[in-house]
Amino acid sequence: MVTLQLNRVSARYGRRSILEEITTPCFQGGQMVALLGPNAAGKSTLFRRVLGLLKGEGEVIISGTSAERPVAYMPQDTGARAVLTVYESVLLARMQGRGLKVQPDDLAQVDRALEELSITVLGERDIGDLSGGQRQLVSAAQALVQEPEILMLDEPTSALDLNRQISLLTVLRRLADERQMLILVALHDLGHALRFTDAAMLLESGRLIACGPTAEVITPARLRQVYHVAARIESCSKGQPQLIVEAAI
């Protein structure tokens, strides 16, 4: 089973330090981990560092996999300028590093990724004609079609309506449970994090404030410290923790 662990991982742009010595426990396949923190906390940088797009001190330890590219990443930028159909743009993500010839299995994976996210009907559309939310789902399909063992998604629900947000997170939860995928997802909605994720990393200004089971990471004191909001967490009738934000401080 694939595992991911960060050991004193740092990153900097020029002289500006973005991440400072992030150390995490060993996350493993089947887990869904939320990456939390206010804007500019370093969430996207952490993803780029794990993917190897940024160099820096510390170690990103990925083990338990023999895949050449075990990690797939869905960035915030959903890039939709090219004259390509949705089907082509997902196939394109699948074919990177493979030959020019498309095999039936590649098409089957494209079909599967589109179906997982319920966007098969968009296949024939040009990506330039899509709404922001649709682009975000296509972008998720582009990550999914690579059949990763570790899937990282940078704010995948930011442009989605409520129905699509829940649907996407449900799909991700299922992928973690059924395919034993390790999923790291940056979220701004802490309610979603409490409901869908097993563990959470809370970042502020490049530092890891807390890391552990989601319900233990999201506490009123930390929300006050990091997000500057007064909030409380209560159990609903089904026993699930619910976040109630009272005011910005």
Add this chain to the structure above:
Amino acid sequence: MTTNTGVTETEVAETRMTETLSRGRAFYHSQVFRRQMILAGLVLALFFSLCVDLALGPARYSLGEVIAALFTPDSVSQQARVIVWEIRMPVALMALVVGASLSVAGAQMQTILSNPLASPFTLGISAGASFGAALGLAFGVAIIPAAIEFVVPINAFVMAMFTAFLIHALSLRRGVTVETIILLGIAMVFIFNSLMALIQFFASQEAVSAVVFWTMGSLTKATWPKFWIALSILALSMPLLARHGWALTAMRLGDAKAESMGVNPRALRLEVLVLVSLLAAISVAFVGTIGFIGLVGPHIARILLGEDQRFFLPGSALCGALILSVGSVISKIIIPGTIVPIGIITSLVGIPFFLFLVLNHKKASW
């Protein structure tokens, strides 16, 4: 749960899913087939245009005679054989190779810089070549010592490559974006145009005429050796570019997206810039400035075939070759008895056609 017809809901759902899946894939297959047909159509059009180009000139031949001269040379007169094979063929083939090279160069510049205005012309490569050629034509300056008949093309080539490498070197500096590269290119165009004006100011009237004629672009400078050199560069570049087909297509989604798919945009941009600069430099050095093809050939290919490089790359080459070949035909017939410089024709005839295509195209083409 079972429906009235005895089919379970799961079976219904599975059937629906299979239907939608096969519909998506069927659409993809039909799209691939349509594009293959378009490419085949372009090849046919190109062959037809080549034959017409070979048939036209002071001595006119019918298409039948040209085809006979091509495939059964012994069946036509020696005069026809010599005119078709020795005199017209290098010029006609040069039109195809230069058209394809400039169009591919423009296509990949537009791709890696994600800018619809990128072309050998707008990046200053053509202007650099013109300046090099003008140095040779006006003052006999040879940047690299060479036989007198090669001074102008070699000067043009060296200056074109110098411009390309200057832009590459500047683009490697920290914080330089693709927009900055385009701005650098435009700055190059203005610098070289000013230098050209300076040369023309000091040069003799005769030399000025030669410089002006050179900058108009003319296929009549084509010879077999020049053709083989240009073809070799094109034949070398195409597989190298095709090898990066998927990565190049991903570049059009933006650097962040391309990186997320495992592409290294900076390394790819550098490699492709070197290759396409070579393609553009060779073309401009041999036939002069033909600015229109590198900009428009790729746009027409994009409208016809989309941006999947498996089709866009050969499509750009074929569109560029076809535009220049048709331009060559028009340049021979527009004023009887005179071959008008091809650079003038491609712009005058090609741009209205291009505008017609862009304005009538229902979907966004960039």
